[in-house]
Amino acid sequence: MKQSKLSSQRHEINSLLQRQVNQQFKAFWCAEGVAVGLSPDNNNNPVAVGSEIDLDEGEEEGDFDNLRVS
C-alpha cells in the first residue's frame, strides 16, 4: 500500500516535471534556430526547425543506443 502510494506520487511529480522539461527543450531548440538567423516567429512551430536535423542512417527515432561523442 505504502509502496503504491509512493509510486503514484513519483508518477505525478514526473508528469509535472515533464511539461517543464518539454518547454525547456523547445526553448533550446528555438534558440539554436534563432542563432542561425531564423525568425523567432517561425521557431514557434518547432517542426520547422526540427526537420533540419536528420537521424543517422540505421538509427530509429528515439533510439539512444547509437549516440556517440563526435
Added chain:
Amino acid sequence: MELALSPITIFFQDPLVEDHFTESSEHKRNKVRRLVHDWVHFFRTKNSNSNSNKIPPLPPQLPKLPNLYTSHLLDKLGFFLSIEPSKINNNNNNSNNNSAGHGLFVKTRGLAKNIVEKGTCVGYFPGVFYLKEILSDVSNNAGFLSSVASKVGLGAPARASKGSILDYLSDDTEYCIQGRTDGAGILDCREFCIGGMTTPTKQFYANLPNLSKQHAYHRNPLACGQMVNHSTDPNVVAVAFDFQKSGEEDDGRLSRKLLRAFTPNSYFSKPTLLGRGLDDEGKSMCGVVLISTKDLQDGEEVSRERTRKAVVFCSLCCVALRCVVARFAHGFGSLRLTVVYAWSYGRFSDLAFLLFLNFHTTCT
C-alpha cells in the same frame, strides 16, 4: 539588460553572429551546433592540478556562443546558469583556502521580480546512467567481490579487479557520482567535472568487451548540475526524473528529436526485459534534475543539501551486499536461499535473475 560579467558569461557578449550573414545556411547550422556542443562539454577538459587547494582554472578554450542564442534562451526561460567561483565556505577543508571551488549561479532576466520561482527545473545532471540491474550483476563485479571477500578473510588474496563496475564507481574523488533516491541506479557525472577524472576510462571500458559503451551526446546548456555545491541552507533538491518518449502536447517525431538532442544522459547498458518495470513503457532515459525549493534571486548561488555522498555510499553498500548474497546463493545452488533473499529484500526482479542463475547452474 546586460548580464554581469563572469568567467563563463563573458563570452556570451562576444558577437559571432556577424559571420552568419556571409556563410551558407548549412554551414551556419553546423557551426552553431558545434559551439553549443562545445559549450556543454567544456567540463571534459582535464586539469592535472585538481587535487591542489587552489580552485582549478576554467578551460581557456571556452566556446563562444552567439548573443542571439543566449538572449533568446533568456527570454524564453527567464533564467540561465553561470559557473563562477563559489561563495560557499568549505568548513571541512583544513587548509587556508576554504573555498568550495566553482559553484552554480542563477542569472535571471525577463521574469517578474527577476526571480526563479520555486518548483522550477533549474538544471540537469549529465552523464552515464548505471541501472541497478547492471550494478547487481555478479558477473560485472567479480573482481570487486574477490577483493571484498579477501578483506574480510574469505577467499584468496585480492587480485587486480579490472573490469569491476563497482570498483570503477567507487573512485569518486570529485564527488560527481549521483545516486537516484528511488534506487533505480547511479548517475556518473565525472566525465563532465572540472578537475577531470583520474580513472582510466578507456582501460575500464576495454576490460568490459561484452558491455556496450554509450556516451551522452547532448546540447543541453542547463546540464551542469554536477557543479552544484552543498550548503547548510540549500535552495534546490535533486529529484529522480524519467525522460519520456513523447510529451503530451508534442508531435511524436519532434519530441524524440528533442529528446535526442537535449537529453544529457545515456545508459551504460540498455535495460533488459527483467530490469524494465511494468510502468516504464514511455520511459526513454533515467535522469536526475535539480528543482528549486525556494525563489531564486538574480545572482544567487545554487546549493543543495549534504546528502548525496551518503545516498551514493548506501547505494553502493546495498549493491555490494546484494552481490555478495547473490554470489553465495549462486555458489551454493540453493533455491531456498535465493527465494528467501529475494523475498526479504522485496526484489522480485532479482528473484527472476537469481532463478535464472540457479537454472543456469543446474543445466551446466
